[in-house]
Amino acid sequence: MLGEYLIIGRRASEIAASVEAGVASGELAPGALLPPMRELAGVLGVNPNTVAAAYRTLRERGVIETDGRRGSRVRARPATAPRDGLRMVVPEGVRGIASGNPDVRLLPALDAALAGAARRYAAEPTLYGQDPVVPELAHLARADFDADGVPAGEVAVTSGALDGIERVLAAHLRPGDAVAVEDPGWGSVLDLVPALGLRVVPVAVDDDGPVPGSVERALAQGARALLVTARAQNPTGAVVSAERATELRAVLAGYPEVLVMDDDHGHGIVDLPLNPLGGVTRHWALIRSTAKGYGPDLRLAVLTGDGVTLDRVRGRQRLGPGWVSRLLQYTVVELWKAGAVDHAAVARSYGERRDALVEALARRGVRAQGRSGMNVWVPVTDETAVVTRLLGAGWAVAPGARFRVESGPAVRMTMSPLSLADVPGLADAVASAVRPAGGGRLD
DSSP states (O other), X not given: OOTTOOOOOSSHHHHHHHHHHHHHHTSSOTTOBOOOHHHHHHHHTSOHHHHHHHHHHHHHXXXXXXXXXXXXXXXXXXXXXXXXXXXXXXXXXXXXXXXXXXXXXXXXXXXXXXXXXXXXXXXXXXXXXXXXXXXXXXXXXXHHHHHTTOOOOOEEEESXXXXXHHHHHHHHOOTTOEEEEEESOOHXXXXXXXXTTOEXXXXXXXXXXXXXXXXXXXXXXTOOEEEEEOSSOTXXXXXXXXXXXXXXXXXXXXXXXXXXXXXXXXXXXXXXXXXXXXXXXXXXXXXEESHHHHOGGGOOEEEEEOHHHHHHHHHHHHHTTOSOOHHHHHHHHHHHHHTOSOHHHHHHHHHHHHHHHHHHHHHTTBOOBOSSSSEEEEEOSOHHHHHHHHHHTTEEOEEGGGGOSSSOOEEEEXXXXXOGGGHHHHHHHHHHHHOTXXXXXXX
16 A cells, blocks of 8 residues: 555644655555555554644645545645656656746846845845835836736735745635635646645636636536636647636626636737736735746735735735845846846747747647747547657657646646757658558647
8 A cells, every 4th residue: 555654743733744754755656445444543653633633734735635445545736746857857868848948048038137236235235024015016017017907906925936836825725715716727736736635626618718618517416616827828828718718707707706817827828818817806906926027036016906815815825925126126126127037039039949840749649739929739548648749859748647636637848949940850750650550640
């Protein structure tokens, strides 16, 4: 059942820590079946209630999952597993197109912005008790929100999009609550939700965003929150169209207590319009990260939403980190004011490469998705086989298992390291990998 790994401990916290240590070290692999509670209690010489409490803690932390009589298993993506351990290792001599990172050639130089931030800091050093949000940043962010039709709301700043999503979910939900999440969708969110003790309810996605019927089913099943990627959905590139947004708002109107969160993942790299869903229900939020357009290491996102949500997020933030570095905020202000990123040019660069690959694959009989952003998603029959064959052909792609719950197997390819000249060779390799015997379309 557990191989050679021995769970130890006398108290629930010790037993839970022992299991977590095994998962983190890799000695307890994803899918490993844990002993029945009474059996482990007998081995450890403790009350079964102690083991039950340990297992409950592990479920709430997103380490294990329990399926009735089938018992408890280590999750496929346990929250305690090192995230790097789930990524594709790129062997020497292989082109890596699996990372999801932006094209560094399209990121702005930070020299002038950092120098400007240093001057601002010299004029007004940050001390305890100051406003956690630089007023100029809030003003610029709110102006952009207004231009994109985002409902009125104050602005908070978080350490990236995932930090903001976590804070919004924690502001409203409790362990055991269900969250409707796109499937396929952002792997980090699929990890985060169970790590918070919440349940993932998968929602189907097509090129126009979440499918209304699937959202309706998830909410009817009791999902208390809905997470939607507005643009450049990871991994499929979906964009919530105006028509789809209208359909989704009609569905949400029947569930006024559901928390709705838009992640504008494509901010700064997409030239398609934003169609936000906020404002239909009582509680909502929209978040924009600087990561894709300005560089992942800036670790800053701006967040707006209804008054209750913003109050709870900022209140809890004050009890923890307090604020996101004003030096970072000053840097982003400098970048925004200087127009350091030509959003249309960036969108065009990604779009040319992405569209070229999708079209090249179509000519070879391979269906692919990639309406916006930097990724192309290719449904396949046998995910492991395709990843292996592409490695042999000199390409390291991301296995779709990192991004899905119930949706079918696929692979994800990031356009950032590629040039247009690379596209024909990659398309040939993908077509050969998905159809190794030749013949027929893959639709």
